[in-house]
Amino acid sequence: MVLRQLQWPHQLGRNKISMRLDRALCNESCNEMWESISCRTLARSSSDHHPILVLLQKNVKRFKSQFKFLDMWTMHPDCCTDCSMFVLGRKLQTTKRDLRCWNKHMLGNVHQRVLQAHSRLKNIQNSKASLEEETCAQIDLQLALKMEEAYWKEKAKLKWYIENDHKNA
Template identity: 30%
Template sequence: MEETGVFDIGFLGSNFTWCNNRRGRARVSKWLDRLLVSGACSDLSAAISVTHLARHPSDHAPLKMSFVTRLDNKPRPFHFLNVWMTKPELLEVIRQTWGQEVSGPPLRVLSSKLLVKRRAIQAWNKQSFGDIFDAVRKVEVAV
């Protein structure tokens, strides 16, 4: 695999993809099937997942490959980055956005304030740090 420049992206599910379907001590289970990806696709490996499905009634487990794309337009989860705490301006961004008046039921107020705060922190992050995830990807490729 090293010589050809491919690597296994891992899997979810059972550790074995084949079984001889015998009982007791005669039973043999092996991990035979895997998905290999070339080095040229290494940046896509996070978007690909493999699941070992149930073998029943066969002796081989089918592999289910899933490809995740950002074309689904679902909102990305908000991740707080510890590096933000190195900049004292973050606290002021949070204070300004949290202090804004919002009316409505308590849960709607909380949800609105969190949404406004998230957008403000994301804008501040782009201005203060740039795209950290892009920088990490570039460093990983260089390494």
């Protein structure tokens, strides 16, 4: 477990007083449930406490599901009666490709973005940077965290939908 030795800065002008307050605890049943447990201290954002990130891992196989146009659809009589279905399919494929490219180049990996924002804020807090720089870094971190939260919400909804769909089938 990697935790900052002194975690709570109390600001008195330029003089910082630090005390160790934040902790993470785990009981035996939690230890048995997860194959790997670790925690680390993150950079402060809007609180005077450093958040502690607890990482719990199991070996889970992951797969990337993709939308795929199925040729069997074209065998149904209603599919071929309207050519606009094929045009729509091609437009969807183009949109999908363009959005993936845009996401990769403009947003990048949302998890990596959070780590970079944490790192930047931590570096600023450990240096004698101005309060404005720290505020900007905190705003960047909050935005990255909101984006990551939205990402995980969508993934959770998709997982819930898939699991319930299989149960009802």
